[in-house]
Amino acid sequence: MTSVENLIKINKVPNQLSEINIHISEFKKQKDYYDLTVDIIRKVNEAILFSMSQKNTKNITIKIHCEKVKRKNLDIKYLYYIAKSFQDLFPDVLKKAYIVNSPKFFKMIFEGLKIILAKDTYQKFQFI
8 A cells, every 4th residue: 555655745834825745656546545535635635724823825836746757657547536635625725736748648648637627626726
């Protein structure tokens, strides 16, 4: 099972918004995603609470690091599920999301999110 500690790191800088770094190269296919999902949601809540305590806002920035990502290691259905879940559970929390060092196939996968994410949410993602 993938460890959430390898997957997500939260940068907590006083007087700034929280920044969540997701290292998707550590994201491996697995049989049961329940524990991973609970841990990810816990980490996002932690980041939101930190931002609220520092800037009196619940907005967060996410950087999705895609170096060394291989298509065979990604569970696309789960990526879609977690993206939709975050939108439903944490509306209006995402300030900006950056997708860093993504392979070409990742942009095609990302295009599939258009059908499940709200337009304003989808537009907050930027490839760098």
